[in-house]
Amino acid sequence: MNALAIKRGASRHSAYDLRNPLGDHQETHTLAVLVDNEAGVLARVIGLFSGRGYNIDSLTVAETDHEGHRSRITIVTTGTPAVIEQIKAQLGRMVPVHEVHDLTVEGPAVERELALIKVAGTGERRVEAMRLADVFRARVVDTTLESFVFEITGAPEKVDAFVSLMRPLGVVDVARTGVAAIARGADGILASRPMP
Structure with a gap:
């Protein structure tokens, strides 16, 4: 039981969600990552996860912009809110990564x-x-x-x-x-x- 007696799984969209954002509960998030379509990019993204011990529940990748040579990687991962934020920040700092979107928190998907x-x-x-x-x-x-x-x-x-x-x-x-x-x-x- 947490200190505020808030039921686990309370809506993350609630204006009154008072859970500690650095808490220890596990959440599953879907990340959409727009990257350059070039050799080794997927290996670098996967290396980020494996090197830090993060788990990938699901991974799909395909070219979405042929003229711009861009691919979209969709990653489903599980971790504490702090770990999810760390994953997004580290993905965003990678050179071939153009955008990182957390579809779980950005709205309906x-x-x-x-x-x-x-x-x-x-x-x-x-x-x-x-x-x-x-x-x-x-x-x-x-x-x-x-x-x-x-x-x-x-x-x-x-x-x-x-x-x-x-x-x-x-x-x-x-x-x-x-x-x-x-x-x-x-x-x-x-x-x-x-x-x-």
Whole structure:
């Protein structure tokens, strides 16, 4: 129990959030980092995390501005508020990094993940797997007489729930892309650059 008796998980958007910003509770944050698309940049960013013992829960990277040779790295990480602030500050000081945005605190954001789940089973298990896939709006992208490969897209929590319900039905393999996230509204990381 903390000194102010504030329930853990109280909204970070509340005007009355009195939790100590340097407290010891763990938070998960989604960071969007705009970097130069050049050799070694991803290794440097990952080296920053591994060198200081920070964990990366999810990592996705792709070129988003071909003409400007810029890539966007989306990192989901967990740490205390002080650690998260330190990560953002250290990322911002790196030479190939142009912008660092904490999508968790900057306002509403959309987070999605794609997963492929292979489920092996016959008979009643096969029917139940199809029923669950329909509920979660997962698509069958490959099938044999003894297995399915489902494709599901959604928030990471939705993917987690689908995988956990499929496990008793015979999950053989799972491949996940990691989180892709973008802020809601008209503003964005590339808004200052005219798009072609």
